[in-house]
Amino acid sequence: MARKSKALVVEDDDGLRSQMRWALADDDVFEIMVAGNRKDAMTTMRKEEPTIVVLDLGLPPDPNGASEGLATLEEILTFRPLTKVIIASGNEDRNNALKAVSLGAYDFYPKPVDIDELRLIMRRALRLYELEEENQRYANERKETPLGGIIAGSPEMLSACRMIERLAPSDVSVLVMGESGTGKDLMAHALHEMSPRAKGPYVAINCAAIPEHLLESELFGYEKGAFTGAHKQTIGKVEQANKGTLFLDEIGDMPLNLQSKMLRFLQNRVIDRIGGRSEIKVDVRVVSATNQPMEEMIADGRFREDLYYRLDEVNVRIPALRERSGDKEVLAKFFLDKFARDLDRPVKGFTSGALAAISSYEWPGNVRELENRIKRAVVLADGKLLSEEDLNLEAGEVSQGFPTLKDVREKAEYNLVMQALELNDNNVSAAAKLLGVSRPTLYGLMKTLNIRT
Structure with a gap:
């Protein structure tokens, strides 16, 4: 029992x-x-x-x-x-x-x-x-595994995490795809930490954050005297990542004229520093990420198709927060505890209205937006519980209006039952034990929620 x-x-x-x-x-x-x-x-x-x-x-x-x-x-x-x-x-x-x-x-x-x-x-x-x-x-367990920094309980996110675990031992190039703020950089770093290259360097570069005329020298480095201001030899990011992992964030923003040089590197695993006269062999694993529709960019001539296929030997899609059933509330509580502790604030939890707003809001900025809203609310809140007003979630921002008690209960029950079944490989008896209910009770709940194994 x-x-x-x-x-x-x-x-x-x-x-x-x-x-x-x-x-x-x-x-x-x-x-x-x-x-x-x-x-x-x-x-x-x-x-x-x-x-x-x-x-x-x-x-x-x-x-x-x-x-x-x-x-x-x-x-x-x-x-x-x-x-x-x-x-x-x-x-x-x-x-x-x-x-x-x-x-x-x-x-x-x-x-x-x-x-x-x-x-x-x-x-x-x-x-x-x-x-x-x-x-x-x-x-409490986060530090024990490379994926510990990724808070995930939903089947959608757990599937992406399992894909990362399977890809880690190999050396294939991986393209991580997902909307802005979904945690693509965390996934890339976890891939490195679980790989045989974990003891080597992990070097990240954001292709959208560096001006076009500087990106080539940042990636490939340059020799002394290669151009005005080049007073000493400088090693580029690709070379710095030797024996480790190179993470190319926002790869869709790489200028077209630089894509050919990146393609040559991926094909031959050699680079030329700007102003250099010799090829340099580099042993790196390349992981890239984008939030852009790459197929459309290829069709429009903004991204080389041959480079795309070199980068996308395997792709991993990170689901948007709105697609991660049950993760909004878990992440919200995680961030609340983190910032309350780090900022020494007396905030302990959320009001029921705040939880309903968190659950209903679409979160277009994904996990990054959730994190920022929670941090702001923890800093400014007067009471021990954060309200929807503290989170600055107005009624018009909540996608389906304020949910009824029945809506919230059914959604919570559905998410918990799905998570329990997922964690126990659809074994109903084991899931019932995890949920603290009898097997007949869980069968009845599954029937009510239209869940089939």
């Missing part, structure tokens, strides 16, 4: 506490514990470490206010920051609701409690907890 997740209900009313305990216990997901005050709640927290807490703000000795409930909230999150606290209270004062959220509450739900809806909120909170816990585990 699958192990249930622990949930704590903190409620001062004896009758309501008992009612919620029995109503929520009728579930194959949660093991319910109860407490009637802050002291008992913290005793249970330390002993059982529940992942979900349903907290009444009106606790003794302030049953008609919110001071004791808010103090309990702070103590819970100080003890165990990843805990998802859902505020369920008859105190509907908006100021207390906002204060609870700013202190780190996951959600606010006014009484009278609808058990079915509360159960859905608890399950959604549990999914987020599991994602954050998994992301934290990934962060």
